Amino acid sequence: MTVSGQPNLKELERRAWRSMHEDGLWELFLGTLLLVLYVTTLVEGAGWQLGVNLVLTIGLVVLAKVAKRTITIPRMGVAKFGHARRQKRKKTTVLLLFSAVFGAGLAFALGSGTGLSNWMRSNVELFNVFAGAWVLVVFGGMAYWLDLPRLLFVGLAYALVFSHILPVSTAMIALVGGTITTVFGLIMLIRFMRKYPLPNGAELHDNG
Amino acid sequence: MTTDEHDTRGTMPPWEIDRLIHEPARLMIMSYLFVVESADFLFLMRQTGMTQGNLSSHLSKLEQAGYIEVEKKFVGKKPRTMIRATGPGREAFQDYRQRMERIFEESKGE
Numbered sequence: 305m306t307v308s309g310q311p312n313l314k315e316l317e318r319r320a321w322r323s324m325h326e327d328g329l330w331e332l333f334l335g336t337l338l339l340v341l342y343v344t345t346l347v348e349g350a351g352w353q354l355g356v357n358l359v360l361t362i363g364l365v366v367l368a369k370v371a372k373r374t375i376t377i378p379r380m381g382v383a384k385f386g387h388a389r390r391q392k393r394k395k396t397t398v399l400l401l402f403s404a405v406f407g408a409g410l411a412f413a414l415g416s417g418t419g420l421s422n423w424m425r426s427n428v429e430l431f432n433v434f435a436g437a438w439v440l441v442v443f444g445g446m447a448y449w450l451d452l453p454r455l456l457f458v459g460l461a462y463a464l465v466f467s468h469i470l471p472v473s474t475a476m477i478a479l480v481g482g483t484i485t486t487v488f489g490l491i492m493l494i495r496f497m498r499k500y501p502l503p504n505g506a507e508l509h510d511n512g
Numbered sequence: 513m514t515t516d517e518h519d520t521r522g523t524m525p526p527w528e529i530d531r532l533i534h535e536p537a538r539l540m541i542m543s544y545l546f547v548v549e550s551a552d553f554l555f556l557m558r559q560t561g562m563t564q565g566n567l568s569s570h571l572s573k574l575e576q577a578g579y580i581e582v583e584k585k586f587v588g589k590k591p592r593t594m595i596r597a598t599g600p601g602r603e604a605f606q607d608y609r610q611r612m613e614r615i616f617e618e619s620k621g622e
Contacts, residue, residue, distance in 0.1 A: 384550045
């Protein structure tokens with residue numbers, strides 16, 4: 305509330321926006337994505353690894369969308385936010401698409417056997433630090449534009465996986481980081497479902 | 513306040529305020545509808561913490577005054593009531609805010 309007893313509109317809008325993301329689905333999605341990375345390392349052969357990763361990732365995207373529609377919306381309702389929020393979401397999408405294409409390009413370059421791949425292999429430590437920093441930039445952008453600072457912590461887990469700075473295997477970091485993030489997401493989801501139980505039939509179907 | 517009263521808002525003396533919006537529950541509803549383009553009934557219920565009956569009755573008053581529009585539609589087989597602030601509703605809310613700010617500014621100087 306402001307001095308004049310009126311609600312602070314900016315804060316009100318932010319609270320409404322964040323309440324739509326209290327469900328922990330971002331953490332569940334990103335955590336299980338890390339676990340998919342771990343599973344991928346168990347598969348032998350680059351082609352199989354890519355296939356398994358792609359199928360599981362697409363499955364997770366579909367699952368996240370279904371969960372939003374069947375868990376969050378029936379409990380929280382829906383709202384169409386303003387132009388500024390939509391612009392920020394677009395920026396996040398562009399950033400994610402760009403980093404996916406950039407990452408795929410780097411992976412392709414690494415396996416191409418060209419001068420660039422030789423350079424990357426001979427400067428692997430520098431390359432890893434760059435990868436970790438890039439991941440942090442991407443998650444920083446997501447946290448800022450989506451107005452969800454907690455995504456930075458998830459970004460930290462991803463950065464540890466991609467930067468290889470810990471003296472533990474990447475698979476192990478992905479497993480631990482993915483498990484912690486997923487458990488955190490699950491706790492958030494349970495809290496969300498308790499805080500916002502399904503409204504009764506009348507509220508759902510005869511509202512207004 | 514009736515629609516007729518709403519029409520005379522432009523000629524309202526500067527110290528008068530729109531009592532339809534001034535009511536705390538309706539002020540909260542209008543604030544939420546001002547910051548989003550549209551929202552459904554459940555969303556407003558969750559955000560404001562009002563009961564179904566309470567929210568329904570306040571929405572009816574705001575709708576009668578022409579401040580909000582209520583649209584009932586089906587998403588799949590489920591009905592959904594979408595609510596949005598109308599142009600006059602947004603103007604009335606802005607006007608209310610400015611008047612309140614002016615009143616508080618003036619009272620600070622006294």
